[in-house]
Amino acid sequence: MDIFDQATEAEERHRAQALAEQAAKAQLQDGHWRELSAKWCEARGCGARIPDERRRVVPGVKLCVECQSINEKQQRRAK
Numbered sequence: 001m002d003i004f005d006q007a008t009e010a011e012e013r014h015r016a017q018a019l020a021e022q023a024a025k026a027q028l029q030d031g032h033w034r035e036l037s038a039k040w041c042e043a044r045g046c047g048a049r050i051p052d053e054r055r056r057v058v059p060g061v062k063l064c065v066e067c068q069s070i071n072e073k074q075q076r077r078a079k
């Protein structure tokens with residue numbers, strides 16, 4: 001093995017490590033919203049499934065889109 005091969009190997013190992021770290025970080029953030037956000041709507045009598053997209057965009061979300069808008073309307077009316 002000459003020096004060029006060794007350098008390439010080290011570079012590839014470094015790149016693979018960087019990718020693994022990136023993936024681990026992404027997974028951590030991924031798990032974060034999964035824990036924070038409810039999978040099912042917590043409004044009484046609803047229980048609709050909250051899409052992953054919404055759970056990710058709105059971390060900590062507890063209501064589906066419909067219940068959220070109803071809730072907001074009720075809050076506005078209460079003020």
Ligand SMILES: [Zn+2]
Binds near residue numbers: 064066
């Ligand atoms: Zn709902």
